[in-house]
Amino acid sequence: xxxxxxxxxxxxxxxxxxxxxxxxxxxxxxxxxxxxxxxxxxxxxxxxxxxxxxxxxxxxxxxxxxxxxxxxxxxxxxxxxxxxxxxxxxxxxxxxxxxxxxxxxxxxxxxxxxxxxxxxxxxxxxxxxxxxxxxxxxxxxxxxxxxxxxxxxxxxxxxxxxxxxxxxxxxxxxxxxxxxxxxxxxxxxxxxxxxxxxxxxxxxxxxxxxxxxxxxxxxxxxxxxxxxxxxxxxxxxxxxxxxxxxxxxxxxxxxxxxxxxxxxxxxxxxxxxxxxxxxxxxxxxxxxxxxxxxxxxxxxxxxxxxxxxxxxxxxxxxxxxxxxxxxxxxxxxxxxxxxxxxxxxxxxxxxxxxxxxxxxxxxxxxxxxxxxxxxxxxxxxxxxxxxxxxxxxxxxxxxxxxxxxxxxxxxxxxxxxxxxxx
Amino acid sequence: xxxxxxxxxxxxxxxxxxxxxxxxxxxxxxxxxxxxxxxxxxxxxxxxxxxxxxxxxxxxxxxxxxxxxxxxxxxxxxxxxxxxxxxxxxxxxxxxxxxxxxxxxxxxxxxxxxxxxxxxxxxxxxxxxxxxxxxxxxxxxxx
Numbered sequence: 001x002x003x004x005x006x007x008x009x010x011x012x013x014x015x016x017x018x019x020x021x022x023x024x025x026x027x028x029x030x031x032x033x034x035x036x037x038x039x040x041x042x043x044x045x046x047x048x049x050x051x052x053x054x055x056x057x058x059x060x061x062x063x064x065x066x067x068x069x070x071x072x073x074x075x076x077x078x079x080x081x082x083x084x085x086x087x088x089x090x091x092x093x094x095x096x097x098x099x100x101x102x103x104x105x106x107x108x109x110x111x112x113x114x115x116x117x118x119x120x121x122x123x124x125x126x127x128x129x130x131x132x133x134x135x136x137x138x139x140x141x142x143x144x145x146x147x148x149x150x151x152x153x154x155x156x157x158x159x160x161x162x163x164x165x166x167x168x169x170x171x172x173x174x175x176x177x178x179x180x181x182x183x184x185x186x187x188x189x190x191x192x193x194x195x196x197x198x199x200x201x202x203x204x205x206x207x208x209x210x211x212x213x214x215x216x217x218x219x220x221x222x223x224x225x226x227x228x229x230x231x232x233x234x235x236x237x238x239x240x241x242x243x244x245x246x247x248x249x250x251x252x253x254x255x256x257x258x259x260x261x262x263x264x265x266x267x268x269x270x271x272x273x274x275x276x277x278x279x280x281x282x283x284x285x286x287x288x289x290x291x292x293x294x295x296x297x298x299x300x301x302x303x304x305x306x307x308x309x310x311x312x313x314x315x316x317x318x319x320x321x322x323x324x325x326x327x328x329x330x331x332x333x334x335x336x337x338x339x340x341x342x343x344x345x346x347x348x349x350x351x352x353x354x355x356x357x358x359x360x361x362x363x364x365x366x367x368x369x370x371x372x373x374x375x376x377x378x379x380x381x382x383x384x385x386x387x388x389x390x391x392x393x394x395x396x397x398x399x400x401x402x403x404x405x406x407x408x409x410x411x412x413x414x415x416x417x418x419x420x421x422x
Numbered sequence: 423x424x425x426x427x428x429x430x431x432x433x434x435x436x437x438x439x440x441x442x443x444x445x446x447x448x449x450x451x452x453x454x455x456x457x458x459x460x461x462x463x464x465x466x467x468x469x470x471x472x473x474x475x476x477x478x479x480x481x482x483x484x485x486x487x488x489x490x491x492x493x494x495x496x497x498x499x500x501x502x503x504x505x506x507x508x509x510x511x512x513x514x515x516x517x518x519x520x521x522x523x524x525x526x527x528x529x530x531x532x533x534x535x536x537x538x539x540x541x542x543x544x545x546x547x548x549x550x551x552x553x554x555x556x557x558x559x560x561x562x563x564x565x
Contacts (some may be wrong), residue, residue, distance in 0.1 A: 022553070023518030055522040088475035131476035131503050133555075412478060418497070421513055421520045 002233040005107040006147040010135045012103035013041035019133035073407040081412040098237045125162040138164040145228035202284035247275045248345040256338025265393035271325040275318040284314035286348030286417040290328040293341040305332035317368045476503035489537030500556035513555040
């Protein structure tokens with residue numbers, strides 16, 4: 001029989017901050033999104049104050065002040081490095097692992113004897129905590145979906161010591177009955193609404209739901225979901241994540257920007273950055289999509305538009321990307337619209353090694369390649385954006401730059417930022 | 423029949439194979455025992471970091487540990503996976519603050535000792551929020 005575990009880091013971003021700042025223990029802590037716009041992680045104390053996931057900061061100001069809540073901007077360098085350490089630690093304990101997100105990993109425990117599983121799970125909790133300072137919850141079950149349900153139980157009930165195993169059917173029923181249907185892996189918001197209208201409120205109701213009805217609404221994924229909930233594994237561990245489908249760079253601005261020049265500078269920077277990402281992955285893109293959005297909280301004036309540019313040949317050349325992005329933006333820019341978000345997505349990616357030759361190519365590919373190589377070498381050796389394109393603007397600081405007012409130091413990735421002890 | 427070039431592959435040049443430059447002389451008789459010890463380069467990480475997932479760097483402020491050869495602004499290599507034993511230099515959390523001190527265990531009692539006569543030992547009595555953050559394994563002192 002198959003057996004999976006989901007290891008889920010508790011309040012991951014908050015736990016990372018606490019690891020380097022132990023005085024935050026017991027205090028309400030929130031981590032804010034890019035631009036300090038809304039709460040993306042909350043400590044249990046902050047959850048208890050009623051601070052919701054994704055709550056906009058302007059609605060929280062009073063609560064944050066009154067309860068002396070510690071606020072941090074997202075520190076992705078730190079979270080990424082801590083995630084790497086958690087994964088390294090898990091990799092030393094189990095052979096098969098799938099990194100599902102920055103704070104969740106699936107493990108395949110099929111090769112372990114049943115009687116060794118509780119001990120192994122306990123070891124996972126204590127070793128990850130000891131090595132990295134991050135508390136984790138471990139859920140065990142015969143399918144990935146059930147292991148996720150179990151991890152939710154382990155997190156919600158501290159008396160379980162961070163581990164919940166729903167392999168046994170009696171435990172499975174209790175866990176499913178205590179899990180709201182919207183929390184089940186793969187149940188989206190619309191499907192949740194649909195199910196609730198039919199009186200299906202818990203994961204257990206769903207597991208017992210009419211197969212034909214679920215299949216009609218959700219297709220093959222729906223029947224797989226039912227199988228997974230009843231203990232028949234449909235999703236194996238994906239140890240090799242599928243090749244990257246696209247590369248994206250997008251940012252939300254702190255305040256709406258309608259100045260065309262500033263917007264073009266921002267977009268040009270994203271194009272440069274996206275091209276750089278491509279080159280580090282040794283990829284080229286055939287297609288670029290540019291999107292622009294106004295403030296979505298102002299519904300009456302809301303504006304959203306996208307434009308697509310197809311390159312004559314797949315490219316990762318920064319100047320081609322910038323030209324493409326700016327010409328696409330030409331078509332979707334509107335005067336007097338305060339834009340809140342611009343983004344670039346590159347699609348139809350192909351490896352550099354498969355470059356097709358164009359008979360009448362306007363770009364000298366060899367020259368472009370050596371220019372990009374020189375650009376990357378200088379920026380790697382001397383720091384980001386030592387060399388860049390003038391279209392991205394020359395002066396700092398810029399109105400559209402991401403706001404990080406409360407970012408903690410990069411404790412693990414920058415020598416100037418490492419922790420100080422007395 | 424026309425053959426079209428559809429795809430051109432780039433030569434793989436990224437991988438460089440290094441060979442040891444110096445090996446034992448070829449001699450008659452017994453092979454040189456040194457041949458078993460052909461070395462690559464020396465990696466400082468391998469010397470200082472035994473458990474990459476659990477190793478962190480911290481910087482020292484203050485002079486409380488100068489007797490242990492730990493000077494202000496030195497960088498400490500801290501391994502969280504090690505058990506703190508008596509006399510080990512550790513990073514501790516004392517009431518929410520991080521500190522580097524020598525860990526002393528006397529029976530059931532735990533003390534944190536400075537290596538500087540200007541600082542008295544502190545006993546970690548009940549009521550003090552005390553935790554071991556990690557064990558110091560080496561000191562990096564930039565001249």
